[in-house]
Amino acid sequence: MANLNISLHGARATVTLTRPALRNAFNEELIAELSAAFQELGARPAVRAIVLAAEGPAFCAGADLHWMRRMADYSRAENLADAARLAAMLRSIYECPKPTLARVQGDVVAGGMGLVAACDIAVAADSAHFCLSEVKLGLIPATIGPYVLRAMGARAAQRYFLSAERFDAAEALRIGFVHAVVAPEALDARLDEIVQALCANGPAAVGSCKRLLHDIAQAPLDDALVARTVEAIADIRASAEGREGVQSFLQKRKPNWLD
Numbered sequence: 001m002a003n004l005n006i007s008l009h010g011a012r013a014t015v016t017l018t019r020p021a022l023r024n025a026f027n028e029e030l031i032a033e034l035s036a037a038f039q040e041l042g043a044r045p046a047v048r049a050i051v052l053a054a055e056g057p058a059f060c061a062g063a064d065l066h067w068m069r070r071m072a073d074y075s076r077a078e079n080l081a082d083a084a085r086l087a088a089m090l091r092s093i094y095e096c097p098k099p100t101l102a103r104v105q106g107d108v109v110a111g112g113m114g115l116v117a118a119c120d121i122a123v124a125a126d127s128a129h130f131c132l133s134e135v136k137l138g139l140i141p142a143t144i145g146p147y148v149l150r151a152m153g154a155r156a157a158q159r160y161f162l163s164a165e166r167f168d169a170a171e172a173l174r175i176g177f178v179h180a181v182v183a184p185e186a187l188d189a190r191l192d193e194i195v196q197a198l199c200a201n202g203p204a205a206v207g208s209c210k211r212l213l214h215d216i217a218q219a220p221l222d223d224a225l226v227a228r229t230v231e232a233i234a235d236i237r238a239s240a241e242g243r244e245g246v247q248s249f250l251q252k253r254k255p256n257w258l259d
Helices: 028-042 065-071 076-094 111-118 145-152 154-163 169-174 184-199 203-217 223-238 240-250
Strands: 004-009 012-017 049-054 058-060 100-104 107-109 121-125 129-131 166-168 180-182
Touching: 004 028, 012 028, 028 049, 028 076, 049 058, 049 184, 058 111, 076 111, 100 111, 100 184, 107 111, 111 145, 121 169, 121 184, 129 169, 145 154, 166 169, 169 180, 180 184, 203 223, 203 240, 223 240
Parallel strands: 012 049, 049 100, 058 107, 100 121, 107 129, 121 180
Antiparallel strands: 004 012, 129 166
16 A cells, blocks of 8 residues: 555554655545555454554644645535545544554644544553644544544543644543553553453454443443343353353363464
8 A cells, every 4th residue: 555554463463654754644545545454454353453553753644735735625515525535434443343552653633633542542652742733724623523532531622622732642641542651662562562462352352342332432321221231241141252261261271262
């Protein structure tokens, strides 16, 4: 792919943005390639975790300037189609059946915030900075909004959506937008630890757990939600993987997915 590099190491896939001269900014081609990569890797049984990484000093600077210039002349219909492609790409990451991790080595701006937020887990270098800059341009973070709001919470979103302030990695950690902050040279080791933990778990259970998280995140705590959770645990207990996991624990042996 012209704008991405995809590598496989055992059960781990890494998708790397390779437009460092353009601060890994979005254009139509990159959006299409990201959608295809996460759909294809998500369907591979051998892949157990997917890391989203980037080359250069920035993780992702949002929209490519050339793309923005073209958008300035779009009709409403063209804008709708363009935004729908970006929304579909973010959703392909968020709904990927495999756990996804953002390796944030540098600055994250605008649409790049959506990439980080759509991943399940985010680890950042302590030198990274973050900004929801849309309102500075007279725009709004609409397409990325649902993901960023879930990642940082409503109260923090109210501040940073409206102010467009730039904030550092320590603040990103404080508000829960990232899960860990480390020195740049420790970034890969920390990601390796998390990937190792993910790959030690039942692969079908991890996929089911992702669906459970999405189901319960915004749902009211009512009879319907309780019924869904009851069905979910009953189904996983009766599955081959669930039976193997319980039996291996009782028999004090490794489950077969670690063989």
